[in-house]
Amino acid sequence: MDDRERRWMQLMQAALAGDRPSYERLLREIAPAIRSVVERRLRQMGAPTAESEDVVQETLLAVHLKRHTWRPSDPLGPWLRTIARNKLIDHLRRRGRRVEVLVEDFAELLAAPEERPSTEADDVERHLALLPDKQRSVIRSIAVEGASVGETAERMNMTPGAVRVALHRAFASLSARLKADE
Amino acid sequence: MKTDDLIRGLAADTRPQRSLESGLALALAVGLAGAVALFAMILAPRSGMPGLLMEPRVLMKFVVSLSLAAVSVWMALRLVRPGANARSLVWTLAVPGGVLAVGVAAELLVTPAQGWMPGLIGHNAVYCLSLVTLMGAPVLAAALFALKRGAPEHPAWAGAAGGALAGGLGAALYALHCTDDSPLFVLTWYGLAIGFMTVAGALIGRRTLSW
Known part of the structure; x- marks a missing residue:
């Protein structure tokens, strides 16, 4: 577990205790991390990367609505990767693509992502x-x-x-x- | 909507959430209360009941069904938690399975062969099937309701765990009434009823537990 993931764990623990600034900071940090992995994956599949923001937003919604499924004693990375992967699969299925996304594809979710201004999603x-x-x-x-x-x-x-x-x-x-x- | 805006909105929604465990515990309390009410309406404990628990064959019914329920709770919680490894828990099924296997083996070793088939067929096989299912139904509904708050990677498996849990608790309740004590009866009819609940849970879960 690297420093960044440790920080995310702390932010999420604070968030679950009702600390809104920590929660907002966490979401702002994980959004670009999710975005870079999703974009790479969509590109590999030959899907338009313009769709990545939809997946990012769906993932953030799921992280929010399912945050009680994370236990404060667990690492945040595997939890987050599984949710992001699930939402990418959902997204691809809806668009009728054959889906083979392994959780390992999200292993680099915790690597330093490129920061980008967020964009609109449809x-x-x-x-x-x-x-x-x-x-x-x-x-x-x-x-x-x-x-x-x-x-x-x-x-x-x-x-x-x-x-x-x-x-x-x-x-x-x-x-x-x-x-x-x- | 911009992702930044979405994040601002999400961060404003900080109502505290009940944990999965306490949500499931609460739901099971309600479901079990419903099952006990059903039991009280249509059945009664068999005569000599608390004392009969000293009888190994009677005790075995409760050990098998309640340990299955306990293992299923544990499995279900893993199955609805993203990134949790439920596969490493499969060995726990050896607890109810092992106890039942020992019971069946003992029955085959200790009792004469001509008693096996009558023991297996028992007196109330149809009651057993339908009443275990009936007692399990409110528990299944409650379990699925609670598991819906989870995020299963495989909704059908999570539903199956909920079904096995309901089957186990339904079987334990029915065992309070049931006078068929042969482990062969338990293996066959309790097994069928619990299997039915598990499949029902999987089929319902596949539709209702995806998120």
Whole structure:
């Protein structure tokens, strides 16, 4: 286990304890790592690398929604690789490609990735448009416009608790819709 | 949506999550309560029950079914945890399997051959099949509900572990009532019922546990 993975473990432990800055930092660090592996893999398969951002976003959603399946005593690397691999396979299947992705292909996930500004992705955006109004507005307000839960609650005339619930449901249904998008 | 935006949104959703273990424990408590309620409605413990546990053949039914349930919980948790190695746990199935094998071997060694077939066929084979399945059903539903929070690489295997768990607990409950004590009966009819639950769990799990 290298320093970086050890740091990720610590960030995730803090995240599970409710430390939001640690969690955000972790997600920002793993996103480019996932992206570089996914791009390489898509290129090897002759698939358009423009699709890689879809896989990155799906993986981040899954990491988020399944974070309780990681045990703080376990290394984070194998857990993360397995999720990323699973989401890449899902993505390729949806596009009707034959899939042979071994978990070893993600072994270099923890190697230093090239940093790149993140880009737009189609899949999440497309499904976002189909969410119930309230969930979509809450996601837009918090994620895109960067408003806090409190500000969003005030703006939408909801309680902060209801905003949190709507936000969580929105991510869960986004993920389910992505999965069902055959 | 930009990935940066998505990350900002995800980071804002920091509601604490229940662990897989406590989620499964909670669900099993509910499922088992349902199974016990079913038992209370339609069955009763056989007469002389707590004392009969000193009887090796009776005790064996509980050891086999409950150890299978315990092993299945352990397996199921591994199967729904990304990156966890469930294969290295396969040997634990040797516990219920080994106890049953010893029981069957002892029965064949100790009892005369003309008693084997009557023991195997027993008195209530059809009841056994249907009641183990019935008692296991609420447990299976609860287990699959809890495992849905996991992230199995192979949803059918995770579902199968949930099915074996439900079959084991259903069998243990039915064993409180069951008067057929031959290990040959247990091997055949308990085995069939548990096998059925396992296959049912795999088939349902394949559809419902993917994520």
